[in-house]
Amino acid sequence: MITYTAVSKTYPKEFGSSANLAMENLSFDLNQSETLGLIGANGAGKSTCIHLLMDFIRPDSGEIRILGQPVNNANLRKSIGYLPEVASFPANLTVLDMLRFAGSSCGLSRSAIKQRSESLLRELELWQVRKRPLRSYSKGMQQRASFAVALIGDPELLILDEPMSGLDPVGREKIISLILRLKQQGKTILFCSHILEDVDRLADRLLVLHHGEKLFDGTVPQFCTQQQVTTITEAFLAIIGNNNGDGDAHV
Amino acid sequence: MPMFSCWQRMTALARIIVIDGIRSHAIIGLLCLALACEAGGLLFFGFIPRDIGRVSSDFIFSISFLTGLIFLFFHAVNVTAWGGNKRLIHTILARPLSRAEYILGLFTGLTALLLLLNLLLAGAGYVVLVTIKGQIDPVYFSHFSTSHYLLTWLGLSLIELTLLAVILLLSGLIRGSFTVLLLALSYYLICSGLPVVRETVLQNSGSNPGFKGQFLAWLSALFPDFSVLDFKTYVITAQALPPLTVLSINFVTILVYAVLVLWLACFVYARKDLR
Numbered sequence: 001m002i003t004y005t006a007v008s009k010t011y012p013k014e015f016g017s018s019a020n021l022a023m024e025n026l027s028f029d030l031n032q033s034e035t036l037g038l039i040g041a042n043g044a045g046k047s048t049c050i051h052l053l054m055d056f057i058r059p060d061s062g063e064i065r066i067l068g069q070p071v072n073n074a075n076l077r078k079s080i081g082y083l084p085e086v087a088s089f090p091a092n093l094t095v096l097d098m099l100r101f102a103g104s105s106c107g108l109s110r111s112a113i114k115q116r117s118e119s120l121l122r123e124l125e126l127w128q129v130r131k132r133p134l135r136s137y138s139k140g141m142q143q144r145a146s147f148a149v150a151l152i153g154d155p156e157l158l159i160l161d162e163p164m165s166g167l168d169p170v171g172r173e174k175i176i177s178l179i180l181r182l183k184q185q186g187k188t189i190l191f192c193s194h195i196l197e198d199v200d201r202l203a204d205r206l207l208v209l210h211h212g213e214k215l216f217d218g219t220v221p222q223f224c225t226q227q228q229v230t231t232i233t234e235a236f237l238a239i240i241g242n243n244n245g246d247g248d249a250h251v
Numbered sequence: 252m253p254m255f256s257c258w259q260r261m262t263a264l265a266r267i268i269v270i271d272g273i274r275s276h277a278i279i280g281l282l283c284l285a286l287a288c289e290a291g292g293l294l295f296f297g298f299i300p301r302d303i304g305r306v307s308s309d310f311i312f313s314i315s316f317l318t319g320l321i322f323l324f325f326h327a328v329n330v331t332a333w334g335g336n337k338r339l340i341h342t343i344l345a346r347p348l349s350r351a352e353y354i355l356g357l358f359t360g361l362t363a364l365l366l367l368l369n370l371l372l373a374g375a376g377y378v379v380l381v382t383i384k385g386q387i388d389p390v391y392f393s394h395f396s397t398s399h400y401l402l403t404w405l406g407l408s409l410i411e412l413t414l415l416a417v418i419l420l421l422s423g424l425i426r427g428s429f430t431v432l433l434l435a436l437s438y439y440l441i442c443s444g445l446p447v448v449r450e451t452v453l454q455n456s457g458s459n460p461g462f463k464g465q466f467l468a469w470l471s472a473l474f475p476d477f478s479v480l481d482f483k484t485y486v487i488t489a490q491a492l493p494p495l496t497v498l499s500i501n502f503v504t505i506l507v508y509a510v511l512v513l514w515l516a517c518f519v520y521a522r523k524d525l526r
Contacts, residue, residue: 011526056341057524074349082345088338090267090330092274097267104263105346107256133274149342 001157001188002030002053007062009048009212022048023212025062030190032156035183037203038192041240045212046192047085050161053190054082066157078106081150085162087142089134095121095145096130099152106153113152120148124178140171147178158182160191164198176201200232208236210243260348261356268330268360269367278326282368285318289375296383304392304487307383311376312403312483315369319411320439322368324432327361327418332428333525340525351517354419358513361415366408373404392487399485399492406480409505413475414439416512423519442474475508 007026013019023045030036038046051057052064055071064071067079089098096117103113121127124144129137134145143163150158163179164172172195179202183189193199199206199220206223208216216223216239220232227235272278292310299306333340343353377400384392417438421431449467453460460468479501485492492498 011524051526054341054345056344057526074347074352077345077347080345082341084338084341084345086338088342090271090339092271093267097270101263101267102346104266105260105348107259146342150345 001032001034001067002028002190003063003065004028004049005063005065007052007059007064009052009057009059021212023052023059026209026212026214027062028207028214028217030188032188033186035179035189035191035202035204036207037199037205038190038207038209039194039196039199039236040192040209043211044209046209047161048212049209050159050190050192053159054080078153079156081153081155081158083143083146083150083158083160083163085165087134087146089142089145091135092133094131094133095126095137095148098134098145098149102149102152108153116152116154117148120151124148125174140167140174143167143171143175147175151182156188158187158189158191160189162193163191164193164195172198196233196236206232208239210240215239215243257352260346261352261359264343264348264353264356265360265363268357269363271330272326272360272364275326278322278364278368281318281321282371285314285372286375288314289372289379292379293382296387301391303383303387304380304395307380307392308483308487311379312407315372315376316407316411318372319365319369319407320414322365323411323414323418324435326364327415328422328428328432328435330361331357331419331422332431333422333426337428344525350520354423354513354517354520358415358419362412365411365415369404369408369411373400394487394489396486399482402492403482403486406482406502409502409509410477410480413477413505413509413512416509416516420512420516420519423516423523438474442477445470445474446476446478475505477505480505 005027007023008021009023011020011022026045026049028036038049040046048057052059053066053071054077058072066076069076099117099120100113103116108116117130118127121130124147126141126144126148129141134142137145143166147163160179163175167175176198179189179191183202189202191202203220205219206216207214208223216226218226223232223235223239224230227238229235229238289311292307296303296307330339340353344350348356377397380395380400384395414435418431418435421434421438425431425434445467449464449471452464452467456464482492484490493501
């Protein structure tokens with residue numbers, strides 16, 4: 001489904017900051033119906049990895065393909081549902097306006113958009129507030145609205161950038177249940193998160209990044225075995241500590 | 252078929268830009284204020300001792316153009332600029348839209364909003380001018396040409412659309428809305444000031460403008476002279492318009508300029524990292 005081959009990315013220097021190597025020679029694959037959890041400390045390259053997949057930024061070298069096609073093919077995004085870390089909508093729109101835009105851009109008919117919007121909004125408990133401007137939504141509601149927009153075209157692949165960030169425990173649980181449901185439906189999911197317990201619950205496979213390099217690619221039990229610990233958090237702290245040389249990791 | 256879906260995607264984006272603008276309290280407030288100012292013309296024309304037609308017409312067009320500029324520099328810049336916490340571009344480009352479609356969709360949506368704003372202001376301005384003309388002695392307001400009034404609005408709208416294209420280009424080159432606002436404002440001020448500077452240099456240097464004159468002439472290709480699309484003098488005088496060929500050349504030149512700027516904006520966006 002996703003093929004990342006020897007991808008490197010350096011952010012060019014800007015006024016007041018020097019050039020920053022964000023990713024170095026990263027390669028990995030994601031197979032159909034698999035859930036990959038991307039973890040790493042701040043600045044590890046998780047968002048860069050996702051932004052490269054979405055073609056928001058371009059690699060300096062290497063190749064990224066989704067469903068066998070280069071990521072700069074805009075049509076490819078009909079098959080992708082993207083959830084940004086921070087939901088960003090035009091302030092005066094309602095979730096229905098956004099769903100209509102997202103559905104039309106995918107080529108869905110008006111009736112299909114209407115039907116799918118209703119079912120998604122009911123499932124995500126946003127049906128009662130569908131006519132309220134998005135700016136009046138809480139953080140959790142905005143995140144669920146973002147999810148609805150991402151799912152309107154029934155995409156095969158979901159790319160979720162910190163789906164649980166900033167949510168209260170109730171909101172977090174709702175999003176986790178939704179991701180689990182999508183997993184059961186056979187969707188391919190790539191997500192990144194700082195909350196390692198959530199990654200443990202959701203991911204089939206882990207990809208650990210550190211300073212733009214791959215430290216580990218495998219299952220959670222393999223990760224724990226490799227680091228000779230019992231939990232994913234301990235394993236993560238151990239691997240990052242070993243690579244920092246000082247045992248200090250910010251999770 | 253691909254052309255149709257491309258159009259469908261652009262209109263889908265344009266639609267949300269229009270809806271967002273129509274529901275924006277700031278835009279509604281701006282429109283109400285501009286309409287109130289135009290209507291205010293009906294109250295104060297009695298205080299003008301002479302040339303009421305010219306003063307009223309200038310007042311209506313100044314209010315309208317200022318409203319258009321406020322719309323462009325504040326609303327349009329805010330919609331198009333990205334960077335920092337402004338991540339709307341990612342939400343939009345996560346859909347199956349190419350970056351060129353994104354730019355053209357934004358342009359179409361903001362153009363529709365701007366033309367709607369101009370239509371309302373032009374209608375109100377027309378009513379105000381016709382009412383004033385009907386209430387005073389013809390000596391003070393002898394002539395009013397509806398066709399020239401429409402032509403003036405056409406010119407004014409084309410100037411504003413060119414500025415919109417420039418704002419889109421600048422938002423592709425630079426991150427942050429404040430920087431785009433400053434540069435767009437500087438661009439407009441240079442465009443307004445350059446013809447005056449050229450005229451002064453020509454007058455001072457006589458028949459041989461020299462390097463300075465030539466440089467200023469070339470600079471006009473970057474910063475076009477928008478005064479060629481300003482016809483408000485003709486609305487209230489019987490003065491003949493410039494020949495049709497000159498008018499057409501002026502309109503087509505600015506239109507081609509706007510299209511080139513828009514194409515350049517698409518080109519810049521297509522190659523840019525949208526961090």
